[in-house]
Amino acid sequence: MAPEQLRRPPQAPPVFTATAQSIVEDAKRIIEASRKVQDEVVANVKPESASFASVLKPLAHDENTMALESHILGFYQAVSTEQQLRDASSKAEELMDEFFIESAMREDIYKLVDATVEKKESLDPESRRLLEKEHKDFIRNGLGLPAGPKRDRFKEIKKRLSQISIEFQKNLNEENGGIWFTTAELDGVPEDVLAGLKKGEGENEGKLWLTFKYPDLFPTMKYAKNSETRKKVMIDNENKCNQNVPLFHEAIILRDEAARLLGYPNHAAFRIEDKMAKTPQTVNTFLGDLRSRLTAGGQKEIQTLLNMKKTDLESRGEAFDNHYYLWDHRYYDRLMLEKDYSLDQQLIAEYFPLQTTVEGMLKIFEELFGLVFVEITGDDRSKVAPSGKGSDIVWHEDVQIFSVWDDEAAGSSFVGYLYLDLFPRPGKYGHAANFNLQPGFIDAQGNRRYPATALVCNFTKPTPKKPSLLKHDEVVTLFHELGHGIHDLVAKTIYSRFHGTNTVRDFVEAPSQMLENWCWTPSQLKALSKHYSSLSPEYQAAWQEQAGGKSVPDEQIPDDVIANVIRTKHVNDALFNLRQLHFGIFDMTVHEPASHAAIEKLPISATYNQLRKQITQMEGPESLGLGDDWGHGEATFGHLIGGYDAGYYGYLSSQVYSTDMFYTVFKSDPMNPKEGRRYRHSVLEKGGSQDEMQTLTEFLGRAPKTDAFYKDMGLS
Known part of the structure; x- marks a missing residue:
């Protein structure tokens, strides 16, 4: 049991007691309060007396305060079992988005921010960054346009894009x-x-x-x-959300129109300007170079898999058609790992019961980053709940909650709250993701406000005979998302705007991708493993019943099985990365048209399917005469509507940074606590409070390089 002082967090966790009615009312209330702050700034400050303290400070404190409620109001749509609550959450998000658009286009506030910039006050670096970002955001939100029809049209587009985004994600969740x-x-x-x-x-x-x-x-x-x-x-599956097809098409057209109104040649140029890549040209060169390096490897991998398909079909007395289809890939990829690498995913999963794997991962973060995780269960939930009712501090009975602390050596101070919501249920967000529930920041009185963050995943539910068991790729996914959660927890910024994962999109994945390497390190895999038959006499009896007389397995995963897992890290890697390239190149294609007329005419689904065939070199139903419009994968692709537009390349470019960090600092000793803490303080704590390239360069001691990335993939 945790020491007494670690069972009394200094800040209560958020509560999840909303009703459909209260969600919408709360959204309206916080909008009104925020509008009032903005109106007061305008009423009390004139451009000639504008300063950071009189203009930006009150707006930033208001943004901080609003985020304590707004994130949770929008979160219900991803996790609530009640349709009415999810609908109300979507409605609240729509109201808040409309208000954010209205705020971002207030000329009266823009004039005060502009006047503050002109003052050239001496500010701390994070406040300077806030001022510059705020100023640039106003211009990017149309205030560089003359008042009148153009600016009105821009605002109209922003509102419609917000509605599309909410409806698109709702369709996927439902x-x-x-x-x-x-x-x-x-x-x-x-x-x-x-x-x-x-x-x-x-x-x-x-x-x-x-x-x-x-x-x-x-x-x-x-x-x-x-x-x-x-x-x-x-x-x-590619046709499961076809009501999203027209929404996607409309979003692409509106984005292009908005970018051109602001004077950009296309949406990609607009979006990438303030990311690490800076220009679409940089992105296209990177994607093109990677594609040319991977294509031959992809062809070779397909040939090997095609031979395996031939052998498999002939052994079953079925005719071989000499084609490698999209629906063949997961099947023969798995078969190849089993046959050529003795990799039995079901056997491996037996060593990774979800709960012990989570415990093992948290232990790694404790050792590496100097943290302590204390699960809040039973009576302790009632003690920390503001209402005294333990069920109020979670949104579903399956949810686990942890208070997170610095370890004793670092002073045992409170860090924040971590939530795990790990099993599927109707209406729930369908992938694996990390959601910030409340950001950290310094409040108006100078006190630190602590963050709360949630992992929302969809792993197999336990049964009476088996706990939830993770395949190795699910272990990697869980560790990746937990990495985002840790980033969200340990960040220490003045303003919520820069908290945690609020970095540029082509850096945000790098910290989590770097941590994935621990799932490919023998010592860490061993430490994470625990065969489920050793968890209880009931599980052992159930295992023996289906094992047909085999002797009880070792508690930890055998070294030869680990060696087999590690050997497969880059098996069919070219095809995996070509699939990522398909997403990235499709994203750039639809956001970088030659003209507005070109994007209006572009057959989006056909383009998605054609590019997939050209890039991955795997055949789809079009080879069977179904045409290029057989499926609508873009309608199931939430990333491009939910913030990764002209940014999906970031998964691949972040991989360059993450591999560089791992090889340079951790590869020789992944559990080095000194480097782990240095990484925590110099990368994770910074969030987006300084230029991400500066963060990276300071941590590496030099500018980042692609060498480790290509070496790791065997392409150097």
Whole structure:
């Protein structure tokens, strides 16, 4: 049990007691309060007397205060089981977005900010950055345009884009489609996956309902022997949210129009200007160079997989068609890892029960960064809850909550709250992501406000005979998202604007991507592992029942299995990265048209599918005569509507930075506590409070290089 002083956080956690009515009312209340602050600044300050203290300070404190409620009001739509609550949350987000657009286009405030810039006051670096960003944001929000029709049109576009974004993500969260399959059609899919599927009645008697949620979708694509089953799942999954098709198209056209109104040649030029890359040309050169380095490797990998497909089909007495389709890839990739690398994903998963893996990961962060995680359970929840009711501080009974502290050597001070919401349920956000619930900052009285952050994932639910078990790629995903959570927790900035993961988009993934390397380090994999049969006598009995007389396995994963996992790090890596390139190049293609007429005419779905075929070199249904419009993957691609527009390349460019950091600082000794703490203080704590290139260069002791990235992928 945690020491008494670590069970009494100095700041209560947020509460999740909203109703559909209160969410919308609260949104209106905080908007009114914020508008009042803005009006008071305008009423009390004239351009000639404008200063950072009289203009920016009150606005920044208001932004800090608003964020304590606004993030949570918008969060319910991703996690609530109640449709009305999710709808109200979407409505609240829409109201708040409209207000943010209105605020960003207030000419009266812009004039005061502009006058403050002219004063050239001596400010601390973070305040200077806030002033510069605020000034530039006003210009990027249309205040450089003359008042009148152009500026009005720009505002109209911003409002509509906000509505599209909310509706698009809502459609994805609410998606509840699936397919009825017979057990024969699902031959090969693991038994524990089938056991969790809904059973059919009436006309679907004897069939199972397969959803498009990850715990159903991925195992089916990896294990279903019947290629027709995989094909159907793949095509239907790409068509699961077709109501998003017109929304995506409209968003692309409106973004282009808005960028041109501001004098940019296209949306990509507008978006990339304030990122690390600075220009679309830099991005296109990087993506093009990577594509040329990967293409031959991709062809070679496909040839090897094609040979495996031939052997597999002929061994089953089926005809080989000499084609490698999109729906073949997860299946033969998995088969290759099993046959050529003795990699049994089901066996590996037995060593990574979700709860012990989470505990192991938190232990790594404790050792590396000097943190202590204390789970808040039972009566302690009631003691820390402002209302005295423990259920008020979580939004669902499955959610775990931890108070996070500095270790004793660092003074045992409070850091913040971490929440884990790990299992799928209807209406919940369908991927894995980290959500900031409350940012950290220094309040108007000079006191530190501590952050709260949530991991929202969709891992397989436990059953009476088996806990939730993670495949190795899920271990990597969990560690990656926890990395975002740690970034969010340990950041120490003056203003919430720069807190945690509020960095430029082509850097934000780098800290988490760097931490993924720990999941490819033998000592850390060993430390994370614990065979589920050792968790309880009941689990051991259930394991023995299905193991058919095998002796009880070692508690930790055997070294030879670890060695096999490590050997596969770059297997079919060219194809994996070509898939990422497809997303990145598609993103740039739709956001960098030659003219506005060109984007209006561009067949978006066909372009998405054609580019995928050209870049990944895998065939899709178009090879079977279904045309290039057979699926609408862009309609399921939340990133490009949710902030990664003209920014998806950031996943790949961040990988350059993350690999450089790992190779330079951690590769020889991943658990070096001195370097871990240096990384925490010089990279993670900074958030977006200084130029990200400066952060990176200071940590590395030089400008970043691509050498380690290409070396790690075997492309140097």
